[in-house]
Amino acid sequence: MATGAGKTRTVIALTDLLMRCSWAKRVLFLADRLALVRQAVNAFKSHLPDSSPVNLVTEKNTEGQCFLDLPHHDGTD
Numbered sequence: 001m002a003t004g005a006g007k008t009r010t011v012i013a014l015t016d017l018l019m020r021c022s023w024a025k026r027v028l029f030l031a032d033r034l035a036l037v038r039q040a041v042n043a044f045k046s047h048l049p050d051s052s053p054v055n056l057v058t059e060k061n062t063e064g065q066c067f068l069d070l071p072h073h074d075g076t077d
Contacts, residue, residue, distance in 0.1 A: 008040050012047045015066060019051065027051075027066045037070060 001007050011029065018024035029044075031037045037057055044053035044066050054064035 008043050030071050
C-alpha cells in the first residue's frame with residue numbers, strides 16, 4: 001500500500017478491537033526501518049495510549065501490551 005494510506009492506523013484500530021474483545025493480550029508490530037518503528041510508537045501513543053506501546057529497539061526490559069521492533073533486530077543500530 002502507498003505511503004499515507006493508513007496502514008498503521010488500521011492496525012491500531014484492529015489492535016484496539018482485539019484487546020477489547022480479549023482476543024489478544026499483546027501485539028507485536030514489526031517495521032522494516034527504525035524511523036517507521038518510531039512513527040508507529042508515536043501513533044500508538046496518540047491513538048491507543050492505554051496499550052502501553054514499547055519500542056523494543058530502545059526499551060528492552062519494559063512492560064507493555066504493544067511491542068514495536070525491527071525484524072531480526074540484534075540490538076545494534
